[in-house]
Amino acid sequence: MFDSVLxxxxxxxxxxxxxxxxxxxxxxxxxxxxxxxxxPHVRAADTAVLIGPPHSASAAxxxxxxxxxxxAALRSGAQAVHPGYGFLAENAAFARACADAGLAFVGPLPxxxxxxxxxxxxxxxVQAAGVPVVPGSEGDSLTxxxxxxxxxxxxxxxxxxxxxxxxxxxMRLVRDEAKLPEEIAAARRxxxxxxxxxxxxxxxxxxxxxxxxxxxxxxxHGNVVHLGERECSLQRRHQKLIEEAPSVLxxxxxxxxxxxxxxxxALACGYQGAGTVEFIVPGDDPSSYFFMxxxxxxxVEHPVTELAISADGARLDLxxxxxxxxxxxxxGFGQDAVAVTGHAIEAxxxxxxxxxxxxxxxxxxxxxxxxxxxxxxxxxGLAPGVLVGSSYDPxxxxxxxCGPDRPTALRRLRAALAETRILGVTTNTGYLRRxxxxxxxxxxxxxxxxxxxxxxxxxxxxxxxxxxxxxxxDEVLIAAALARQSALTPPAAxxxxxxxxxxxxxxxxxxxxxxTLHRLRLPGGEPVEVRVRPTSSRTVVDPTDMPAEFQVRLxxxxxxxxxxxxxxxxxxxxxxxxxxxxxxxxxxxxxxPGAAPDLAVHWLARDGDSWAVHPYDPVAELxxxxxxxxxxxxTAPMPGTVTVVKTTLGEQVTKGQPLLxxxxxxxxxxxxAPYDGIVEQLRxxxxxxxxxxxxxxxxxxxxxxxxxxTETGAAAEEEKR
Numbered sequence: 001m002f003d004s005v006l007x008x009x010x011x012x013x014x015x016x017x018x019x020x021x022x023x024x025x026x027x028x029x030x031x032x033x034x035x036x037x038x039x040p041h042v043r044a045a046d047t048a049v050l051i052g053p054p055h056s057a058s059a060a061x062x063x064x065x066x067x068x069x070x071x072a073a074l075r076s077g078a079q080a081v082h083p084g085y086g087f088l089a090e091n092a093a094f095a096r097a098c099a100d101a102g103l104a105f106v107g108p109l110p111x112x113x114x115x116x117x118x119x120x121x122x123x124x125x126v127q128a129a130g131v132p133v134v135p136g137s138e139g140d141s142l143t144x145x146x147x148x149x150x151x152x153x154x155x156x157x158x159x160x161x162x163x164x165x166x167x168x169x170x171m172r173l174v175r176d177e178a179k180l181p182e183e184i185a186a187a188r189r190x191x192x193x194x195x196x197x198x199x200x201x202x203x204x205x206x207x208x209x210x211x212x213x214x215x216x217x218x219x220x221h222g223n224v225v226h227l228g229e230r231e232c233s234l235q236r237r238h239q240k241l242i243e244e245a246p247s248v249l250x251x252x253x254x255x256x257x258x259x260x261x262x263x264x265x266a267l268a269c270g271y272q273g274a275g276t277v278e279f280i281v282p283g284d285d286p287s288s289y290f291f292m293x294x295x296x297x298x299x300v301e302h303p304v305t306e307l308a309i310s311a312d313g314a315r316l317d318l319x320x321x322x323x324x325x326x327x328x329x330x331x332g333f334g335q336d337a338v339a340v341t342g343h344a345i346e347a348x349x350x351x352x353x354x355x356x357x358x359x360x361x362x363x364x365x366x367x368x369x370x371x372x373x374x375x376x377x378x379x380x381g382l383a384p385g386v387l388v389g390s391s392y393d394p395x396x397x398x399x400x401x402c403g404p405d406r407p408t409a410l411r412r413l414r415a416a417l418a419e420t421r422i423l424g425v426t427t428n429t430g431y432l433r434r435x436x437x438x439x440x441x442x443x444x445x446x447x448x449x450x451x452x453x454x455x456x457x458x459x460x461x462x463x464x465x466x467x468x469x470x471x472x473x474d475e476v477l478i479a480a481a482l483a484r485q486s487a488l489t490p491p492a493a494x495x496x497x498x499x500x501x502x503x504x505x506x507x508x509x510x511x512x513x514x515x516t517l518h519r520l521r522l523p524g525g526e527p528v529e530v531r532v533r534p535t536s537s538r539t540v541v542d543p544t545d546m547p548a549e550f551q552v553r554l555x556x557x558x559x560x561x562x563x564x565x566x567x568x569x570x571x572x573x574x575x576x577x578x579x580x581x582x583x584x585x586x587x588x589x590x591x592x593p594g595a596a597p598d599l600a601v602h603w604l605a606r607d608g609d610s611w612a613v614h615p616y617d618p619v620a621e622l623x624x625x626x627x628x629x630x631x632x633x634x635t636a637p638m639p640g641t642v643t644v645v646k647t648t649l650g651e652q653v654t655k656g657q658p659l660l661x662x663x664x665x666x667x668x669x670x671x672x673a674p675y676d677g678i679v680e681q682l683r684x685x686x687x688x689x690x691x692x693x694x695x696x697x698x699x700x701x702x703x704x705x706x707x708x709x710t711e712t713g714a715a716a717e718e719e720k721r
Contacts, residue, residue, distance in 0.1 A: 009084030011381030014041035136203035162191035168238025248444035366424035430609030640664030
């Protein structure tokens with residue numbers, strides 16, 4: 001075993017690898033960008049080395065810089081490099097650079113990475129080993145016309161895939177022959193941007209497929225075993241959301257057949273270390289499985305295998321197995337020792353907003369409460385105060401639950417997600433909990449299109465499993481208004497008497513309590529007026545003795561009675577009693593430096609969902625200078641970088657014309673003209689960074705009547721993930 005290992009990654013996977021190194025008594029070395037100087041993986045390591053410019057979040061100058069990482073390993077005395085996943089984990093040049101420097105690369109040999117990283121040659125290699133493959137194009141360096149010809153020969157729908165990459169980046173499902181040329185062009189562009197290689201292949205699309213993968217371990221002495229399968233069919237645009245082991249679809253016979261095929265694929269490429277063979281499986285005929293690709297690294301979803309599979313009766317640590325193989329050791333068990341000992345399910349927590357089309361989010365973590373309890377594991381790269389930016393992958397953590405059977409694991413994971421509270425950054429946690437309650441998911445009727453067929457799950461509702469119940473938005477706004485009312489209470493002067501007229505108690509001499517107006521707004525929503533007054537007209541002398549029961553009027557609706565409560569033992573817990581129902585929220589405020597209390601953003605969370613409630617100032621909105629009458633201010637739907645500016649100041653544009661392209665967390669978002677008009681303002685340049693809701697450009701309509709009926713900031717998004 002090694003004495004010192006450098007972890008060439010960040011976030012939750014770096015923390016997870018360091019945890020195993022610490023257990024094994026191996027010294028850990030972290031590398032980090034300037035922006036990650038205080039990140040959890042840096043704090044967890046024994047030694048940390050800065051490999052990028054101070055304060056910079058550039059991955060190209062840090063986590064993707066081979067020379068700097070190798071130099072850091074040599075300077076720190078590391079003997080081996082663990083790449084984690086993402087970044088350089090499947091980069092053959094990185095593996096060679098480590099070997100040339102005398103460092104052990106914790107992964108397969110460079111030639112293996114190269115072979116299996118090229119989908120065209122990987123497909124040919126495993127097909128020669130007797131592994132079934134999806135019918136598709138043959139050969140590499142195919143022209144657009146050749147791809148068109150194969151598509152017509154195979155029959156639509158077809159799937160376009162970059163040969164050089166994985167993870168769903170650049171993949172395009174095409175059902176319409178007329179759209180093939182533009183989809184090929186788009187796939188080439190994304191492949192070139194992501195992998196530096198625009199070679200494409202084409203495969204027959206299987207409707208309602210299951211995505212099932214087999215975990216492999218192989219040593220340098222010719223021994224290969226599989227550790228069973230993982231079901232990864234719950235995906236959104238080829239990105240996995242939920243994974244579990246084992247799959248409810250497979251019979252013992254099919255499991256044995258697919259596992260043997262995965263082993264043959266590994267032997268065909270001389271594999272060493274931990275790897276995964278992914279199969280596409282028709283849901284109505286699981287025995288007709290096809291090889292999809294091989295991932296020559298540890299997978300994000302490896303914890304479900306660790307929690308559901310045993311070898312010789314003991315659970316496995318796949319990172320430990322990787323390290324032992326890289327150190328030249330033989331596998332300590334054979335295929336006969338591997339057994340399924342339970343069920344495990346994983347949910348990926350990502351910085352994205354399901355209610356806004358899963359756009360990337362960001363911000364500083366103001367409050368973090370991660371779950372625990374029997375059968376629950378959390379792999380996390382989060383900590384209070386961590387700044388989540390747009391430079392890296394949006395995945396923040398993973399919550400995994402296990403049990404003796406699938407219903408138990410599902411129940412535990414849903415409860416763990418409900419207990420997860422991340423304030424300051426909008427995440428998909430609540431959405432994942434709702435997804436796990438869907439009847440098809442509970443029954444195991446899964447396929448890769450299930451998520452897209454149920455957009456209603458993106459909206460948090462007041463009652464679980466009730467599709468006709470009201471959204472929680474009203475309750476959130478009321479809770480925020482009452483919390484804001486409390487925050488407006490001024491302290492008594494010198495600890496003495498305070499003028500009752502200055503208090504937000506609404507007390508008035510000889511009259512009804514007055515309403516206090518709160519103008520609030522949720523991201524992407526319209527401003528809402530919430531009026532609050534106490535139910536009692538008593539005089540308040542002590543500012544700490546504010547009433548807890550209020551009348552609340554939301555917009556033009558009738559007033560309702562609400563009570564607000566705070567847990568003395570937990571200042572971040574807020575209760576709201578409304579219409580006979582009491583709900584508990586996690587609560588904190590984001591106070592901007594120098595801002596008045598009434599300008600604070602109130603964050604609330606419940607059952608995994610979180611909401612940022614912003615103060616709204618109509619006067620400031622009018623004076624923001626966003627153009628003349630009818631002009632549309634095109635704002636950033638996500639924090640990110642402006643990669644392309646396709647327009648100029650004063651240009652005449654047409655409705656739907658692309659004006660700008662934003663990029664954040666591997667996602668491209670195209671900002672288009674909402675109508676025919678003139679670009680009156682252009683506030684950004686290529687390469688600049690923008691905050692969410694920042695004004696990018698202003699378009700004055702050619703026809704003001706059209707502007708009145710057109711949504712501001714119409715946009716179309718393209719995934720690069």
